Amino acid sequence: MNLQEALKQVRQQNFSSVYLIQGTENYLAELFKSELMKQLIQTEDDQFNYSSFDMEEVPLSLAIEEAETIPFFGDHRLVFIEHPYFLTAERKNNGIEHDINGLLSYLDQPSPTTILVVIAAFEKLDERKKITKALKKSATVIDINPMGEKEVRQYIEQTIQSEGYEIRPDAFQQLLYLTDLNLSKIMGELQKLYLYAAQEKVITLDAVKELVPKSLEHNVFDLTNDVLSGNSEKAMQLYEDLILQGEETIKLNAILLNQIRLFLQTKILAKLGYQQANIAETLKIHPYRVKLALQQVRRFELERLEIIYDELVENDYKMKTGRMNKELLFELFILKLSGEMVR
Structure with missing residues (x-):
């Protein structure tokens, strides 16, 4: 039932x-x-x-x-x-x-x-x-197994409407992204957004950005995109913000390494003919994460992602063995990669 x-x-x-x-x-x-x-x-x-x-x-x-x-x-x-x-x-x-x-x-x-x-x-x-x-x-x-993306979208849209609110399309997309399409997280964040938008009854992108916190994984996902897009200034600023928030460079490098690994796995499986649902099942991760990864990896050659992955593995080794200052090593990686991407 x-x-x-x-x-x-x-x-x-x-x-x-x-x-x-x-x-x-x-x-x-x-x-x-x-x-x-x-x-x-x-x-x-x-x-x-x-x-x-x-x-x-x-x-x-x-x-x-x-x-x-x-x-x-x-x-x-x-x-x-x-x-x-x-x-x-x-x-x-x-x-x-x-x-x-x-x-x-x-x-x-x-x-x-x-x-x-x-x-x-x-x-x-x-x-x-x-x-x-x-x-x-x-x-x-x-x-009560997790719904698919389509079902979650419909459920949330109907819920917001039933509460007498409207949500802007860009705000809706950002809310889904920041909550990883997790229904429990979304419903929890909506309570704050309802209070914030109580007067106008309209949930905006600014409201979502202000009230829905970014997880460390989301910040590193954004850092990855900035680096791969050649935006060194934005990437460096985000890295410095994360350090000021108390995050460790070794930890950030490890999460970035996992992100590039996901891109590699997604790219390889997609080339083998796997669809989004098959990739999610194979990698044992949420289909929405696969969808975001697929959107990103289309821009990059498999060989380039492999080189980036190898560099991150090497940096992880150097950081943990103290062969080079970890902050300097990570900053040089960002600047080098960003420079290569804009050529």
């Missing part, structure tokens, strides 16, 4: 005895949890009917015992099971030994007055396990 249909049923007070929320999009999981609590936990007495159990900290048997307890002055008991790593192939050292048989028995005959919600924030579950098969068979399964 998709999330929207599940939310609709919850709002209509049509509850399932057991839910399995599976996927890594935390915002969507929190949205479903909040709606359940809104519908079921409305008074002080209702608070006694709500429990949440972290499987990394407490035994599963406690959650099952709670689920089997009748509600206190209410119609339903709401029980959340978080981090159920026993549904995956993951093995935890010194992890809690959970009594899976207790959950299996419960699933055979769930309490009619309890709503049990298992939140499996994992990319995939171990489908070979008996408990996974039983849970998927008994529960209403809600898929």
Whole structure:
């Protein structure tokens, strides 16, 4: 079942005895949890009917015992099971030994007055396990894996419109870029933007630039673009700003090295005929990062990227062995590369 249909049923007070929320999009999981609590936990007495159990900290048997307890002055008991790593192939050292048989028995005959919600924030579950098969068979399964770029864009546009706001196209693009198309991050940043634009109800590019912070990776991505575009002045200014913010030159060189590695991998796979989705799957990274990389690497020959990569590897060695002043070495690299790019 998709999330929207599940939310609709919850709002209509049509509850399932057991839910399995599976996927890594935390915002969507929190949205479903909040709606359940809104519908079921409305008074002080209702608070006694709500429990949440972290499987990394407490035994599963406690959650099952709670689920089997009748509600206190209410119609339903709401029980959340978080981090159920026993549904995956993951093995935890010194992890809690959970009594899976207790959950299996419960699933055979769930309490009619309890709503049990298992939140499996994992990319995939171990489908070979008996408990996974039983849970998927008994529960209403809600898929909350990350949306594709098109779905995220549509969701955010509809959300902004429903709040009575408008966002400029350039501001929208910058927001997606700075949040790496991560729905949870976007929704968090939108709350600040709503407050900032409360009077005009229009979210501008200046507002996004002022309120949405740049991660170190984004700054290095911009530094990479400045260097590869031959803009040495802008690249040097950004590098100096990062140093003033307390960043280490060795760390910046390493992130830049990773960025060029991504460009190389993307370029090679694209030449082999891989599409954006295939590249993302092969490299195990978000498709939006691949999209940005593909836009950049079209301008450069593979051989040139290989030379840049080798230079960064050599610089990393020189910095870590103290063969040359690391700040000077990095600055010379920026000036040399920028000069070559404008020829």
